[in-house]
Amino acid sequence: MAILGRGLGALSADSLYVTYLAEFGYPGFIFIIVLICAFIMKGIKSLESLSDPRTVVLTKGIIVFDLAFALMNLRGPISILFRETLISGFGTAY
Numbered sequence: 001m002a003i004l005g006r007g008l009g010a011l012s013a014d015s016l017y018v019t020y021l022a023e024f025g026y027p028g029f030i031f032i033i034v035l036i037c038a039f040i041m042k043g044i045k046s047l048e049s050l051s052d053p054r055t056v057v058l059t060k061g062i063i064v065f066d067l068a069f070a071l072m073n074l075r076g077p078i079s080i081l082f083r084e085t086l087i088s089g090f091g092t093a094y
Contacts, residue, residue: 015073015074016032016073017029017032017033017073017074020032036066036069036070039066040063040066040067040070043059043062043063043066044063046059047059047060047063
């Protein structure tokens with residue numbers, strides 16, 4: 001990625017997964033997938049050993065955030081396909 005994420009060399013892909021695949025290849029893509037899955041699995045496994053209700057609620061909130069983060073970053077390729085379908089199928093999208 002470019003310095004501070006802007007300027008020359010910055011890839012402006014809509015999807016985090018596509019960005020990692022384009023900039024770091026398959027190792028970077030696999031790394032980000034494994035990292036996100038590890039956060040989610042660690043949160044789910046830690047729920048079994050928690051006894052304080054406040055900690056359980058906080059852990060569930062973090063798990064939901066991780067799942068939302070993982071799903072929201074899928075939107076790049078899906079929105080591009082949807083936009084192309086609108087343009088080719090119905091004339092103009094705007």
